[in-house]
Amino acid sequence: MVETIEKEKQKACEELKKELGQFHGTTQWYRFGKGMLLTDGTKALGDAEPGHYWLLTLIASYQGYPKLKKLDFQVWTLKRDGTKAVVTCQEDTGKPNLVKQSIPFTDTPLDELKLFVCKDGNQRVILLPSEY
Structure with a gap:
């Protein structure tokens, strides 16, 4: 039973990675709360x-910090x-953590995921690294 669940999770992980890997740039912006935008890739992730x-939502909630x-x-x-999972935020790769939050439960199949947040005027955009 546990082996079957792990195989299903691995398959879901590979499918999600494949889907997210196809995003380069974005064709549309999606409003996500006040002052936040998602790209095609981050909307697909959601x-x-x-x-x-x-x-x-967690990332957006820290933007006033x-x-x-x-x-x-x-x-x-x-x-x-x-x-379980841990979510961290850094100013750039290799810099100290500015945010570190433990997640007591997640059903994500991904072992690791990186997302970027970029300032664009008065807005902030959450995007996949391949969309940067």
Whole structure:
């Protein structure tokens, strides 16, 4: 039973990675709360089964945080360990964590996921690295 669940999770992971890998740039912006935009890729991530809008909402919720407010660029990383995860935010890869939040339960099939947040005028855009 456990082996079957792990195989299903691995298959879901590969399918999601394949789907997200096809996004380069974006053709449309999607409003996501006040002052936030999603790209085609991050909207697909949110819509994917299982949904990841919880992660996008978490990222959006930190944008008023003083340390993040002044940044033009942020790197967000989700690292899963079983059914738990940790989400971190850095100013850039290799820099100290500005945010670190434990997630007590997640059903994401992804072991790791990176997302970027870029400032665009008064808006902030959450995007996949391949869309940068």
